[in-house]
Amino acid sequence: MKFIFEVRMKPGYTVEEYAKAWIRASEIIQRTPGARGTYLHRKIGEPDTLLAIATWESKAHRDAKDDRRDETVRAILEKHAKNCIITVIGEFEEPDWAVLPEQEAG
Numbered sequence: 001m002k003f004i005f006e007v008r009m010k011p012g013y014t015v016e017e018y019a020k021a022w023i024r025a026s027e028i029i030q031r032t033p034g035a036r037g038t039y040l041h042r043k044i045g046e047p048d049t050l051l052a053i054a055t056w057e058s059k060a061h062r063d064a065k066d067d068r069r070d071e072t073v074r075a076i077l078e079k080h081a082k083n084c085i086i087t088v089i090g091e092f093e094e095p096d097w098a099v100l101p102e103q104e105a106g
Contacts, residue, residue: 001055002091003056008085008087022040024072029067035065038053
């Protein structure tokens with residue numbers, strides 16, 4: 001499943017600052033059972049806005065994680081709460097439909 005949220009920087013806080021801390025927290029969170037990676041995308045035309053995608057084995061795995069257990073993750077999330085506007089877009093299942101380009105024979 002995918003947990004997707006948008007992050008907008010407040011004045012005085014940069015995307016680079018956010019990303020550096022996000023990577024640190026994500027490295028810790030990825031030790032959680034069921035974690036399958038995180039991705040951070042910069043929005044085209046709005047360089048202070050990011051799209052974050054966390055991938056999990058299941059919704060139950062994501063719901064079972066507890067960011068408060070780790071002091072570093074807790075401090076990073078508190079800092080982000082003060083310096084960013086975070087909007088949860090939602091939780092999504094893996095795709096039911098996909099159209100991919102054909103692979104060229106090599």
